[in-house]
Amino acid sequence: MTDLSSFAIKICGLSTPETLEAAMAGGADMIGLNFHPKSPRFVTLERAGELAAMARGKTEIVVLIVDWDERRAVELAEALKPDWLQLHGRETPDEVAALRRATGLPVMKALGIAEAADLAAVGAYHSVADRILLDAKPPKDAAFPGGHGRPFDWSLLAGLDPAQRFMLSGGLDPANVAQAIGIARPAGVDVSSGVESAPGVKDPARIAEFIAAARKAAAAGQESSSA
Template identity: 35%
Template sequence: MHVKFCGFTQLDDVNTAVQLGADAVGLVFYPPSPRAVTVSQAKALVKRIPAFVSVVALVVNMADNELVELAHQVPFDIIQFHGDETPEQCQQLAYAVNKRWMKALRINAETDTLESVNNRIDRFAAAGASSILLDAYHPHKYGGTGARFDWSLIPKDSSLPIILAGGLNADNVADLLDMPIYGVDVSGGIEYDKGKKDAAKMRAFMKAVGK
């Protein structure tokens, strides 16, 4: 199970995540988020992330010129599109900065079915996504809600590797070990406050996934 810890704002937290063996570190470039970082903050954090640990830039409906400027200033590895971006927009934006990318899909148990989820994934796969991230739907928030969605809507035959997010913590992540997913993405479940990680919770989470 691959693990991404997301929403870092503190250097000590990044160091702890790396020491614990996190596969990826996520930085949020969405100003309304309580976990958002500035370019200068991001530069300082990325300096502490060694090779073989991926840096993921989470963006929400970011304009192409803003993304190009961000890529020029912050050395990230992967874009995580977490807004309303279409497959075509993701493809165009990622091409502009020559980065690999994944798309977050917010899953709504009231309107989504396995077929609709698979169809949405297929569209992003055709546009060149490297993975898909499934998160809980909220009408006014682009993730970071701490809520779970109905895990029965996780496809078993996805055309892209699935990363699961939404309401994960050390107590429930072990339930995912037999599910058809590539990795997990956690933020609130390893925090004591927004953007501030709890070392004990991070350690317990990694232990729960067998890291």
């Protein structure tokens, strides 16, 4: 629904005040709090509340949920008052629309990409979600969704309708984010494991490096497109 008017950088799976501070100091536009219990980045409502209080008014707060019903989503939205709801499960377009209505929050829908055929779903979700996040499909035996630190073939996105703006995730890190932005031309990027020293353990230095590299690449891309 909503086109991204400026490039957005999201640091997801934050769980400590120190790493949240690093994300905000680096200039992250969005921070993600993960409510999926099987993820190493899971945070309790109590911890999320502490982090949200630190972030409120300084960066946009995104809560990540997986296949929740409307009641649970509404309870979380009322308790935490985030800026965004990120749906990272198998939610259908109708379910995305229903969660958006029930919570009153803008919704970011993650879609797993492994091959060109996976892009067919983008159109259906583009009409009901405020933002689309294209992520790498998880391995078949994975315990939780997401890219698991592995990128997909970004050149697949060349066939996507340019009007279907999206954020990019999956296997991004400080070393490859500039290349990813150059190839995929996303409206934003989202990173989690790529700025960690161990699963679920964010590295403040890598967070700063990622944000700086992404910002520089996005600015270079905007300059070349307007030249």
